[in-house]
Amino acid sequence: MTAAAIHIRPYQPTDYVAIKELTVTAFAGVTLEQNVEQALGGPLHGHDWQWRKARHVDEDVATNAAGIFVADDDGKVVGYISTAIDRAAGKGRIPNLAVAAELRGRGLGRLLIEHALAYFRAEGLSYAVIETMAQNAIGQQLYTSCGFVEVARQVHFAQRL
Numbered sequence: 001m002t003a004a005a006i007h008i009r010p011y012q013p014t015d016y017v018a019i020k021e022l023t024v025t026a027f028a029g030v031t032l033e034q035n036v037e038q039a040l041g042g043p044l045h046g047h048d049w050q051w052r053k054a055r056h057v058d059e060d061v062a063t064n065a066a067g068i069f070v071a072d073d074d075g076k077v078v079g080y081i082s083t084a085i086d087r088a089a090g091k092g093r094i095p096n097l098a099v100a101a102e103l104r105g106r107g108l109g110r111l112l113i114e115h116a117l118a119y120f121r122a123e124g125l126s127y128a129v130i131e132t133m134a135q136n137a138i139g140q141q142l143y144t145s146c147g148f149v150e151v152a153r154q155v156h157f158a159q160r161l
Contacts, residue, residue, distance in 0.1 A: 005073055006071050006078060006103075007072055008069050008070070008071055008112065008115045009069065010068070010069060011061075011065055011069065011070050012070075015068075015077055015080070016057070016061070018076075018077035019057055019068075019070070019077060019080045019098070020054045020057045022077060022079070022098045023054055023056065023057055023096065023098050024050045024053060024054055025098075025100075026098035026099060026101070027053050027098065030132065030133050031049065031053050032133065033050075033052040034049040034053070035133070035156070036049070036156075036158045037049040039158055040158055040159070044160075056096055057082075057096070059095070060095055060096055063082075063084050063095075064082070064083055064084050064085060067083035067084065067085065067116075067119060068080060068081070068083070069083075069119070071099070071108055071111070071112060073103075078099065078100040078103050079097075079099040079108050079109070080097075080098055080112070081096070081098075081115065081116045082094065082095050082096045082097075083119060085120075085123060087123075087125075090124075090125050090126035090127065091127055091128070091129060092116070092123070092125045092127070093128070093129050094116055094128065094129070094130040097109060097112055097113065097130070097139075104138075109142055110145070110146060113130075113143075113146045114146070116128070128148075129148075130143055130148060131154075134153070
């Protein structure tokens with residue numbers, strides 16, 4: 001990856017399919033949706049974890065399409081970050097961050113986070129939050145290296161009905 005080759009730009013509706021596909025591949029092994037499916041066995045309600053995780057993109061677009069930023073490598077989506085804003089609380093939240101496997105470890109995730117943080121600052125927010133699964137050691141290292149501090153851990157439970 002070179003800085004000249006990849007640029008961060010606002011989300012466009014034509015990016016929708018690409019970021020859904022990237023979401024499914026990037027979150028394998030580090031998403032609650034997959035953990036639930038593994039714990040309870042098989043697809044749930046006729047859908048696999050990939051289908052459920054890809055729907056998060058729908059939520060991101062509905063919540064704040066203007067706050068989704070795409071890493072573009074000559075017209076190819078190679079990463080993205082989504083944001084949500086709670087103006088009353090002064091809080092920016094990063095629901096999803098994904099980087100193509102072939103570009104991981106080259107600083108693209110950091111660039112996307114820095115872009116989102118600059119966006120939050122420009123929006124006049126006071127703080128930002130991001131969360132990850134315990135098994136996502138790479139994410140935990142990246143987030144702390146970007147200045148985030150761990151503030152809590154949450155335990156998720158599930159059962160079939």
